[in-house]
Amino acid sequence: MDELLGEFIAETRETLEPLASEIVAWELAPDDRARLDSIFRFVHTVKGSCGFLDLPRLERLSHAAEGALAEVREGSRRPDKALVSGVLCIIDRIGELVEALAAGEPYPEGGDDALILALEPGNDPDEAAPASAHAQPQPQAGPRAPARSIRLPVELLDRMMAGVSDMVLARNELSRRLRDRGNDGSIDAAFERLSTCVAEMRESITRTRMQxxxxxxxxxxxxxxxxxxxxxxxxxxxxxxxxxxxxxxxxxxxxxxxxxxxxxxxxxxxxxxxxxxxxxxxxxxxxxxxxxxxxxxxxxxxxxxxxxxDDERLVQKAIGAGLIARERAATMTRTERLELIFSAGLSxxxxxxxxxxxxxxxxxxxxxxxxxxxxxxxxxxxxxxxxxxxxxxMTLTIIPALTFSVGAELFAIPRGAIDEIVRASGGSVVVERVGNSPVARIRGERVPVVALDALLGIDSYIDPARAILVVVRASSGERYALLVDSVQDHEELVVKPAAPAIMATGIYAGTTLPDNGRPMLLINPAGVAHIAGVQAPDASMSAKSDVPEAVIETIPTLLFRAVDGAVRAIRLGLVERIEDVPSTAVANVGGRLRLSHDGRIVPLFGCEAVVPDKYDCVRVLLLGDGSSEIAYAIREVVDIHALSPDCLPASTPGPIAGVLLVGEMQVELIDCFWLFAQAGAGLGAAERPLCLFDRDDPWMRDVLRPIVEQAGYRVAYSGDPDDQAAAVMILSAERESGPPVSHAPVIRLRATADEDHAASGSVYRYDRSGLIAALVAAQGGR
Amino acid sequence: MDSLKLIARIADQEVAIATSLIESVVEVEAITRVPLAAPHIAGLAALRSRVLTIIDTYAALEIGHSPREGILQAVVVTIDHHLYGLLVDEVVDVAAIASEPDLLHAGLSRGWAHAALGLVEHNGKALLELDPARIVAGPAVLAA
The missing domain is CATH 3.30.565.10 (Histidine kinase-like ATPase, C-terminal domain)
Known part of the structure; x- marks a missing residue:
């Protein structure tokens, strides 16, 4: 309330000043309509504000003056000298009361009635006015409380804001030039000070616009x-x-x-x-x-x-209005139905x-x-x-943003929308393809992936496995991962709205000029979700929701009865064919069951030994991941279900990825990822290629060994009797020269994820897939 | 001074644009692409601390694509508080042309007809006067 009162006082004072001359002019020419109007407006405004601010004395005075002036405006009363002086007395009194309010002093009671009475037709104001003058000492005699606030046109604030924005850009440009020229301590310090000043200035100007x-x-x-x-x-x-x-x-x-x-x-x-x-x-x-x-x-x-x-009624209305087809309506989710309320022409x-x-x-x-x-x-x-x-x-002007590249293009995204940033092939991240769209599993949680290169039609420069996932939560609730080439920088960006033709795409929130002086587009996370078809999890509905078909992402999943009789599940996307093969095509070769099929030998999983049916055949699922193929023996196919992507993960890696709920039944989900990983690793111990470790590196012995062994290698240490037989050797990148070994290819592991600092060609030691790829490459080179 | 027109060449045609609508003529080097935008949006370029939306004039006139090699000349106009740069092959002249644009008689392709205000006479030649706002709005099919 104090704020409003302050505003009222400032406003009243401000209008009173020019009004003083108006009043004098009106006194000389009471018929001047323009003067009358501006005085009427003043008392009318005061009356309105007073009612709101609970200032009954001011309200009564202004109401009386307003009433008398209204009669004049209507023409039902002539502005005689008595009326003019009556109004003037009231306006003076209003001024005095407001000053008293501003100073926080009580204003002597009384005297108002006489002033109001003086406005009545036929009363002589000269009797009332002097009375009030005698009753009230002139408050103006005292020092007027200094104004604590000024009023500014918003355009001026806008100009200041634009000026500061340009200043930030100039600062950024300067910063880039300074960086190019190398370090100079004294200039850097001065520049830092300038930066701080600019930042503070921007902060306070932003605040002036806040209300x-x-x-x-x-x-x-x-x-x-x-x-x-x-x-x-x-x-x-x-x-x-x-x-x-x-x-x-x-x-x-x-x-x-x-x-x-x-x-x-x-x-x-x-x-x-x-x-x-x-x-x-x-x-x-x-x-x-x-x-x-x-x-x-x-x-x-x-x-x-x-x-x-009532979403049902909404749908009926939309069909009636011709907004959607009846067939479409039948397949709409509840969220989509409710979205109809935002379509034009529907009430x-x-x-x-x-x-x-x-x-x-x-x-x-x-x-x-x-x-x-x-x-x-x-x-x-x-x-x-x-x-x-x-x-x-909160404001459209300056936002903290993350910049990233896709191919040759740079984009920015509001930092507030970002949940986390992970490598597409980090330890806890797996990107799978479900149908034709990628889905990332990040620490067990599935997140739809939007490949920006494909969405925007830009050629990516890098292999998707080395890409970066920026996990985004759009303001509309969707959570998804943007697949980008690399993350550039965190920057404070001055964002301006883009031209309508650009905004019309829906995926940009505006344009900005970063340090390098090349305009950049700011991505609108909600727009990207919309264009890419990512849907928000229907989290807004409670568990009691009466709509079971709420948006749930599902993956087609094949249920089958395994050779041991249990029902298991496998994601349908990997299943290429289901075939019956003669049991003679299966043989135990090289330490594991293998199936010779169509001129190829594929590893066979799913059973310890072949259990042929009465036709002496074995039913197998042929699984492919695009490059390699494996077979999985089953007894029979049960059904295909659309199941939730979530599964309760198994505690240890193995043929079972985890447990899925199908209806009331718990079903084990086959881990195809693991199977493919095993496909090449089933050789007997003696036939496995030998991988040599650095004996002096305990990390390798404790951490790396199980991973390398799981990949199908025997592990030995430098200095062991058979180290000359090694197929590959692993050394840490930090170690200048390894112990003397065979001519086996060497894979170097570095301790940091950052590639720039490491020796070229090395692999980050927690980059499991990078390591496996390096092992395969080393094998291929022999 | 309304009669001053900028004369530029677009696809071997000389065209006129009223200078009262033009802020400046700039040379544009780097253009940031805007994926998914309408085809006549060539991209973004910087003009000091402001961002210019570069218009592919050829695409707006439905006659292909503006050349993108080397340094490009763009005519800067402000439409609805947004800055645009219309790519032109070359700025030829600025001339006072007093006559009001004459009504067009048939014969223009759709793109030209959409962007043209009419015919003006300069040095004995007839020039099309173009409306930058219509060029910025893009091909007639999209604007409809």
Whole structure:
């Protein structure tokens, strides 16, 4: 309230100053309509503010003056000398009262009645006015409290902001030049100081543009009161988070969408008291409006406990309006159905009311919010209520971002949207292909992968296995991993909106000029999710959700009865064929069962020994990963199910990846990854190639050995009797010269993940797939 | 001063653009591609601390693609508070052309017809006067 009061005082003072000359002019020419209007406007404004701020004395005075002036404006009263002096006295009194307010001093009571009475027609103001002059000592005599605030045009702030943005760019340019020229301590220190100053300046200018969202919320109680009275509904309004700060411009941009949502909630959401009681709810509906800051975003939630949205009716309406085809409607998920509320030309209101349903719909709300880089989400339960969430950026001007490259192109993405950054082939990350789309498993959790090179039609420079996954959580809730070539830098970027033709693609949030002076595009994570077809997990619905078909990503999975009689599962994507092969085609060669098939020999898994059926055949699944092939013996195929990608992982690596739930049944999922890894590793101990370790490196003995052995190698140490037979040798990259060994190829392992620092050609020692690839390469070279 | 026109060459045609709409003419070196944008969006370039959206004028006129070799000349215009650079093959002249553009008679291909305001006379030659806003809006099919 103090803030509002301060604003009122500043505003009143400001208008009083020019008004002084107006008043004098009006006194000379009481018929001057323009003067009359500006004085009327002043008292009218004061009256309005006073009612709001609870200043009854000022309100009474301004109300009296307004009334008299209104009569003059209507022409029902002539502005005689008595009236003019009466109004002037009141305006003087208003000025005195405001100054007293500003100084925090009490203003002597009394004297107002005489002033108001003087405005009555026929009264002589000269009797009242001198009385007041005698009664009140002139407060102006004392020192006027210095103004604590000034009012500025927003354009000036915009210009300052643009200036600071350019300054940041100039600083970045300078920083790049300085880096190119090498170090100079004294210049660096001065530059650091400059950088700090620029950063502080930017910070404070950004703050000048921030405003409490209170200003937006303060209009709500009145609106809710009027609306509910018009509609004979009872609505309790609960507002929270008014102290959240938001860019002034943003506040203006969300004013209309918010108003519309609140109107909708009262008009369509909250039911009539009788209906509510019949439904067992309190007669008064509750409307909650809440704002909070979440990272670089502001969330504004409008939740009602009304009837909710009937998605079935929505779909029927959409079909009726020709927005969707009936066939399409049958396959829509609940989220998709609710999304219909944002389509143009759809209103669930059965009758057009004065309040809403006038053709300006949720589509306009969404468009307006998206224009400023925000999103609107809806969450509803029929009979329980509806919640709309607006997410808008705090400011569009400067954001911390991560820059990355795909092929020759550089892009930026808001840092706030990033969950984590992992290598596509790190220790705990596996990228699999499901159908034709890649899915990453990161520490057991599956995340859809969006390959930016494919999405944007750019040629990637690197092998997908060496790419980087940037795990992103879009503001609309989708979580996915962007596959990019490499991550460049964290930067503070000045972001400006791009041209409409560029924004129309939906995947960019704006443009920016980074240090190197080449314009760069800022990726809009929600837009990419939309274009790439990534869907948000339906987390907003509770477990009790009445919609079982909520969005769940599924993988076609083959269930089969294994040779031992148990039912197991295998991901269908890897199964190339199911065939019956004669049992004679299977032989135990080289330490494991192998199947000769179509002129090739493929390792056979799934059984210890062949169990032929009555036709002397064995049924096998032929699995391929694109390059190699393996066979898996089964008894019979059970079924194909679409199953969740999640499985409870097995504790140790082996033929079983984990356990899946199929209906009520627990089914073991075959780990094809492991099988393929084993395919080449089944040789008898003596036939296995020998891998030589550095004897002096305990890490190799303790950590590396099991991995290398699992890959199908025998392990020996330098200095062992048979070290001359080694097929390959592993040394640490940091070791300058290894112990004298055979001429076996050497794989060097480095301790850091960072390639730049390491000797060329070395492998990061926790890069399992890199190591295996190096082993294979070394084998091939012999 | 409204009669001043910039005369530029696009695909062996000399065209006129009212200078009142033009901010400057710049040379563009590096263009950042904008994947997935409409074909007439050539990309982005920097103009001091501002970002220019470069328009492939050929594509906007539906006559192929502007040459992208070497240093390119672009006519800078501001439309709806956004800066655009229209790629031209060469800026020929700035001349005062007093006459109002004459109405076109048929015969132009769709792209030219969409972007043209009319015919103006200069040194005894008839030039098409183009509307930068229509070029920026892109081919008629997309704008529709």
């Amino acid at each position: 409490r969202i209170d200003g937006l919320f303060s209009a709500l109680p009145r609106m809710v009161r009027d609306l509910s009275a018009d509609l004979a509904k009872q609505v309790l309004l609960a507002v929270d988070g008014g102290d959240v700060e938001l860019d002034r411009e943003m506040i203006e941009m969300i004013r209309d969408p918010l108003t519309h949502i609140v109107r909708n909630a009262i008009d369509h959401g909250i039911e009539l008291p009788a209906e509510r009681q019949a439904a067992g709810k309190p007669a008064s509906g509750t409307l909650r409006v809440l704002a909070r800051q979440s990272g670089n975003q502001i969330l504004i939630e409008v939740a009602d406990d009304g009837g909710g949205i 669930t209101a059965t009758a057009v009311t004065a309040i809403s349903g006038r053709g300006v719909g949720m589509d306009v709300v969404r468009a307006n919010v998206e224009r400023i880089g925000g999103t609107v989400d809806i969450d509803t339960q029929p009979g329980r209520g509806c919640r709309l969430t607006l997410r808008v950026p």
